[in-house]
Amino acid sequence: MSEAKKPVPAKPAGGRAGMKKELPEHFKSYKHVWVFVEMERGVVHPVSWELLGEGRKLADKLGVELAGVVMGPPGAETRAAVAESYTYGADTVYLVEDPLLTDYRNEPFAKALTDVVNTYQPEVLLLGATTLGRDLAGTVATTLKTGLTADCTELAIDDDRSLAATRPTFGGSLLCTIHTLNYRPQMATIRPRVMAMPDKDESRPVGGLIEHPLNMAEDDIVTKILSFIADQDSDKAQLAYADVVVAGGLGLGKPENFKLVTDLATVLGAEYGGSRPLVQKGWIAAERQIGQTGKTIRPKLYIAAGISGAIQHRVGVEGADCIVAINSDPGAAIFEIAHIGIVGDALTILPALTEAFRKRLSVNRMAG
């Protein structure tokens, strides 16, 4: 990011931003929009489908094809990822199938992706801003010596056909739109959950399949996987994808009061989370943090109790369909993004809300 790295302005404001973008001749053949389909241990990360949905729009605007890039071991799971890519919008799938791609390691994945890019030359390459996606994208962009914009929240195609990648900066207080001049592909990683999940369309035709060899042996790979320790609390990962989320903030006063949040979540069949200070104080696990440095959520309903709505929190919840805020301060920033606001004491409203929902939904789930 040029802006942040600039110690002293070397040139008048505007810098190269005003430069004419004349693409070097050898990049002119780069065409089509690609999405890296992230598969780890047989499971495709949903951000891949979100990106195919977004990529479809970009490809249509450019009048080019949308392709998914699938990498994995030979077998049913990899083939299923290929088949699903078409249903989420891919016209073509590039497939690198090799036993060495069973578990993620930087070397074989970076080689595979770099090779397919160099061979088939896309103009846009999108990856999820996950631990895997960011590990891989950094290596591939450096190898290709092209621009990479990290952790984007918005993508668009400009009139001159270039990718405009927008991302929060300085903790979300500002947004900046970044272009990759004179290099291809234009690469970006995109936060999970900021793009809408597209509908799966089983009637879409099965598109082209282009297979590419890895050409690597285990001995070529220096890093070895000794073991994998799967996360125990399996619902931790669900927060980002939950339909209903209830969260609490410092306004709850003390850790015991957080139970009011989990009680409501239980009745709603919802996931729970919280603001960063609760993680720092040890009230909740780090995986439950919502916001810029935590999870981005996109639920149908988000209930925030005793949360002020700082910008770093806001960027993680803006995609929710309906935000309900409970805060005793009528001037709290959370009311600027809430759809429904309740000025009041969360400690009395939360239990009343839990009871009212329980009646309305007429179920008696075990609290827990």
Add this chain to the structure above:
Amino acid sequence: MHIVVCIKQVPDSAQIRVHPVTNTIMRQGVPSVINPYDLFSLEEAMRLRDTLGGKVTVLSMGPPMAEDSLRKALGLGADDAVLLTDRFFAGSDTLATSYALASAIKKISETDPVDIVFAGKQTIDGDTAQVGPGIAKRLNLQQLTYVAKVEGVDLEKREVVVHRRSEGGVQVLKTSLPCLITMLEGSNSIRFGTMPDMFRAARHQLRTWNAEAAGIEDISLCGLKGSPTVVKKVFAPSARKDKATMIDVTGKSADEISAAAIDAIFKAQPKLEADMLELAAGTR
């Protein structure tokens, strides 16, 4: 063992304000700090040094005032420091930054071979998490990102074992030295500097390198020139147009408020009630 830790001086983001009219960052008066994520890497590096021997060199690229951060790191216990500063570096994006830092690490290695390079997981101003992987690629180092724990380093076999966070769990990885590691936040906590370290830090002769001294071979790969990305536009997030429906709370009981809130929720999201009933009944 020789470890290089890349640290960046950043404005303390908790105190950053955005100018309401020009939408620019107001840096005046905002104190600079070592990028907080880099401290986890610095601490891990010093722990390895404390158990295995050797030294820790901190490296930073930035304006001359970045020297403050390097001295701070020396005060915390780092052994040596290199400041990379040159007007040619101004405006570097991650590709150009990793080029400059990688060149400097190569230079450092000429006199004192480097076994491990540490970088932070990401910065709080750039926030890209790309510079670490960029350095690894350029120096052809094995890359271990999002490391929660360095399990052990075997200097004889020149091997390192780490726990690396992945989406669904933790990978236990073994690789060869030299390598590049980025530490996950919370994996340790930075020590307090000792008095002797603080005194040493104040007196320490740190090395200040310009592009030439850092062994930069191709100056066109640095700074604005060497940066394929350009910031086209900086703007403030737009306020939402529709205002919140405020539930009338004056003189109402918590039960009345809740009932009104639930009505408002289901009015705004008509499909939600059916979904929730289904969800609550466990039918999906």
